[in-house]
Amino acid sequence: ILNVEQSPQSLHVQEGDSTNFTCSFPSSNFYALHWYRWETAKSPEALFVMTLNGDEKKKGRISATLNTKEGYSYLYIKGSQPEDSATYLCAFPNAGNMLTFGGGTRLMVKP
Amino acid sequence: GAGVSQSPSNKVTEKGKDVELRCDPISGHTALYWYRQRLGQGLEFLIYFQGNSAPDKSGLPSDRFSAERTGESVSTLTIQRTQQEDSAVYLCASSLARHNEQFFGPGTRLTVL
Secondary structure: OOOOEEEOOEEEEEOOOOEEEEEEOOOOOOOOEEEEEEOOOOOOEEEEEEOOOOOEEEEOOEEEEEEOOOOEEEEEEOOOOHHHOEEEEEEEEOOOOOEEEOOOEEEEEEO | OOOOEEEOOEEEEOOOOOEEEEEEOOOOOOEEEEEEEOOOOOOEEEEEEEOOOOOEOOOOOOOOEEEEEOOOOOEEEEEOOOOHHHOEEEEEEEEOOOOOOOEEOOOEEEEEO
């Protein structure tokens, strides 16, 4: 069983604040690291799939970095908006087919 | 194009009854996954299909759970003799290939009374 951990579990920020949260995963047998956003009453939506150590990916105000040697990834949101409120999940595929999800970071952005 | 669809969106059933949940993946996606999320818990992998290969059933919690997929199209997840602990949101996802980004359906909320 793989250990994929996310912190913090929840986060409350004011509109306009920048924020970041962490995903830690096993540093051995790395294949990829996925980030998803899951808004209430909607389906999880893929943000990034990261494969290379040192990878940095960006989508609008959201960006992510990856350190496979130490087993962590950071997700950053610049200038948070209320529509960014969601649960952010990271997921780590194992050698087989299973994608192990972290517990998620629940972000709430107050207007 | 059309995304992943699931039906029904909500299902309420009595303990002991069988239920069948359906997933239509994105056309051309060879990989299909079933997950569930029970209240207060994270996403839990159930089963994976890749093309015509034998499915990876390693996540199925008991032999009451089974799933089928016809080629690279529709999949059904069947839960026999449902129990209250089966109550959850069941999500289906598809991807172009294993380890690619997954596209999720809207889920089926199953409530077992």
